[in-house]
Amino acid sequence: MAILETQELTYTYSVGTPFEKTAVDHVSLSIEEGEMIGVIGHTGSGKSTLIQHFNGLLTPSSGKVILDGRDIWADKKKIRDVRFKVGLVFQYPEYQIFEETVYRDIAFGPKNMGLSDTEIKRRVLETANDIGLPEELLERSPFELSGGQKRRVAIAGVMAMEPRVLILDEPAAGLDPAGRELIFSHIRAYHRRTGNTTLIVSHSMEDVASFADRILVMNQGKVFCFDETEKVFARAEEITKIGLDVPQITKVFLELKRRGFDFGKEVYTVDSAKELILRRLSERKGL
Amino acid sequence: MLKDITIGQYFPGNSIIHRLDPRFKLVITLLFIIMLFSGGNAVCLGIGAVYTAAVLLLSGIPLKMYWKSVKPLLPFLIITACLNLMFVRSGEVLWEWKALKITDAGLNISLFMIIRIVLLIMGSSVLTYTTSPITLTDAIERLLSPLKKLKFPVHELAMMMSIALRFIPTLIEETDKIMSAQKARGAEIDSGSFGQRAKNLAAILVPLFVSAFRRADELATAMECRCYHGGKGRTRLRQMKAAPRDYIALFITIIFLAAVIAAGRMF
Known part of the structure; x- marks a missing residue:
C-alpha cells in the first residue's frame, strides 16, 4: 500500500502580491512503503516546497496529501503526529543545532514525542552509531565539532524520531566527495536497518543514481517523470534538455552510442559500466 | 506568518514616483507630514486627502498594499478615537446617556485624528514601497552630508542603516x-x-x-x-542627479502645503 500520496497538490506563494508564484503545480504521485527515492530538480523546480507538504509544514493551496490512507489535514490538531511519522531534514541542517551537548540535541525530537528516558537513550545511541558518531562525542558541545560532524548530528536528530518516512533535502550539500560518500553510506545503512521509506532530494543525479529505487524529476513545479531509475535514465537526453545533469558515466555512454557503440542499456554507475565493457570485450575475443 | 510584515517592503516598478530622486522624495514626504498637521479644518484635510490619493494612484502599486499597511494599526486608531469621543467635554452636546456625553468637538477631534493618521501611514508608505532601502539610506547620507563638517559620522550611520x-x-x-x-x-x-x-x-x-x-x-x-x-574618498556607481521632474514634484507639493496653510487661516 502507498504510504505517502499526493492528489493534485498545488501551492502558490505570496497570493495577491506582485511576487505571486506557483511553486508546486497539480502534483499527483504515490510512494510505496520501504522505497528509496531520489528527488531531482534544479533550483526553483519546486522540490523543496513539495517535500515541506509531506510533513505538513506547508498547507496546500489546493489538493491533498495522504499519509497512510489519511488526509493529513483532516484533523489540524493531529499535524504534530504527522511530523513524527514523516521526518524532514532541511538543507544545511547544522544551523538548527542549539543544545549544549550532542546527546541533548539528538534527543530533542524524541523528547518532544514524549518518550521515556530509557527509550530516548536507546534511540540516541542507536542513531549515533548508524550515522557514525563515536560515543565520546555525545557529551561534547555540538558547536565544537567539524562541519561534517555537525551535519551528522543534525541528521541523527531527525533519525532518532524513527519516522516511517525520512526526507533529506540535499544532505550532502557543501561537503567534499569523501564527506558526501560517507553521509550517503550512513543514510543507506539506516535505511537497510529500519526498512523505512527514504526520500533524498538533490540537484545532482550523480548522488542518487546508484542506490535509488525510483527517481522523481521535478521541473517548473510539475512532475517531469517519476519512474524506476533505469527508465528515467532512458530519457537522459530529455533530462539534460531541462537543465539537469546526468551522471558522467551516462554521458560517456551516450557519446559512445552516438559513435556507434550501442550497449543497448542505460548506464548510470561505474560498476555496471565496467561489467558491460568487459562482457563486450570477451564476446569479441570469442569471435 | 512572518512573511506578512510589510514594513520597509519595496515593490519594484517604473512609475513616475519610482523614478523620482530619493532625496526629493524624502524632503517631499517631510513636507507632506507638515501639510497634514498644519491645518485644523475640513478644507485643509480635504486638500491633504486629494494630494495623498493622487500620489497613491501615480505610484502604480495595488491599492490593496496600502490597505495592508494601515490594517494592523486600525484597532489602536479606533480605540483612541472612542476615547476622544467620550472624554472631550467642550462644545455642544449632541447625545447624552447618564455620564456619557458626546460633543461636536469630540466628534470632530476623533474623526480628524483617524483621517490624518490613515493619510499619514498611506502617504509615507509610498516612500518605502517605491524606493529601495539602499537608495533610501544613500539619500539620507547625501541629505545629512553637511553634518560631516561637524564631525558627525554620517557615512558610518548610513552604512549601518543599509546593512541593518x-x-x-x-x-x-x-x-x-x-x-x-x-x-x-x-x-x-x-x-x-x-x-x-x-x-x-x-x-x-x-x-x-x-x-x-x-x-x-x-x-x-x-x-x-x-x-x-569607511566613507573617505569613496565614489559611487550611481550618482544622484536631480531632473526637472524632481523640481516639479517638489514645487507641486509646496503649492499644496501653501494651500493648506492658507485654508487654515481663511476658514
Whole structure:
C-alpha cells in the first residue's frame, strides 16, 4: 500500500502580491512503503516546497496529501503526529543545532514525542552509531565539532524520531566527495536497518543514481517523470534538455552510442559500466 | 506568518514616483507630514486627502498594499478615537446617556485624528514601497552630508542603516527556516501551552544568534577584502542627479502645503 500520496497538490506563494508564484503545480504521485527515492530538480523546480507538504509544514493551496490512507489535514490538531511519522531534514541542517551537548540535541525530537528516558537513550545511541558518531562525542558541545560532524548530528536528530518516512533535502550539500560518500553510506545503512521509506532530494543525479529505487524529476513545479531509475535514465537526453545533469558515466555512454557503440542499456554507475565493457570485450575475443 | 510584515517592503516598478530622486522624495514626504498637521479644518484635510490619493494612484502599486499597511494599526486608531469621543467635554452636546456625553468637538477631534493618521501611514508608505532601502539610506547620507563638517559620522550611520535594512529579509527568512526545522522535530511554536512555547523559543533564538554572528563576521571579512575603509574618498556607481521632474514634484507639493496653510487661516 502507498504510504505517502499526493492528489493534485498545488501551492502558490505570496497570493495577491506582485511576487505571486506557483511553486508546486497539480502534483499527483504515490510512494510505496520501504522505497528509496531520489528527488531531482534544479533550483526553483519546486522540490523543496513539495517535500515541506509531506510533513505538513506547508498547507496546500489546493489538493491533498495522504499519509497512510489519511488526509493529513483532516484533523489540524493531529499535524504534530504527522511530523513524527514523516521526518524532514532541511538543507544545511547544522544551523538548527542549539543544545549544549550532542546527546541533548539528538534527543530533542524524541523528547518532544514524549518518550521515556530509557527509550530516548536507546534511540540516541542507536542513531549515533548508524550515522557514525563515536560515543565520546555525545557529551561534547555540538558547536565544537567539524562541519561534517555537525551535519551528522543534525541528521541523527531527525533519525532518532524513527519516522516511517525520512526526507533529506540535499544532505550532502557543501561537503567534499569523501564527506558526501560517507553521509550517503550512513543514510543507506539506516535505511537497510529500519526498512523505512527514504526520500533524498538533490540537484545532482550523480548522488542518487546508484542506490535509488525510483527517481522523481521535478521541473517548473510539475512532475517531469517519476519512474524506476533505469527508465528515467532512458530519457537522459530529455533530462539534460531541462537543465539537469546526468551522471558522467551516462554521458560517456551516450557519446559512445552516438559513435556507434550501442550497449543497448542505460548506464548510470561505474560498476555496471565496467561489467558491460568487459562482457563486450570477451564476446569479441570469442569471435 | 512572518512573511506578512510589510514594513520597509519595496515593490519594484517604473512609475513616475519610482523614478523620482530619493532625496526629493524624502524632503517631499517631510513636507507632506507638515501639510497634514498644519491645518485644523475640513478644507485643509480635504486638500491633504486629494494630494495623498493622487500620489497613491501615480505610484502604480495595488491599492490593496496600502490597505495592508494601515490594517494592523486600525484597532489602536479606533480605540483612541472612542476615547476622544467620550472624554472631550467642550462644545455642544449632541447625545447624552447618564455620564456619557458626546460633543461636536469630540466628534470632530476623533474623526480628524483617524483621517490624518490613515493619510499619514498611506502617504509615507509610498516612500518605502517605491524606493529601495539602499537608495533610501544613500539619500539620507547625501541629505545629512553637511553634518560631516561637524564631525558627525554620517557615512558610518548610513552604512549601518543599509546593512541593518539589507539583513531584515535575510533574518526573517532564516527565522522561518529555523522555525520549520524545529517544528519538523516536533517543537511546539504556534501551538501548545505558554510554558512549552517559551522553552522552545531557545531552540529558535540560539541558532538565530549563532547564524547572525556568523553572517556579521563573514560580511566584515568580505568588506575588508574589497578594501572598505569607511566613507573617505569613496565614489559611487550611481550618482544622484536631480531632473526637472524632481523640481516639479517638489514645487507641486509646496503649492499644496501653501494651500493648506492658507485654508487654515481663511476658514
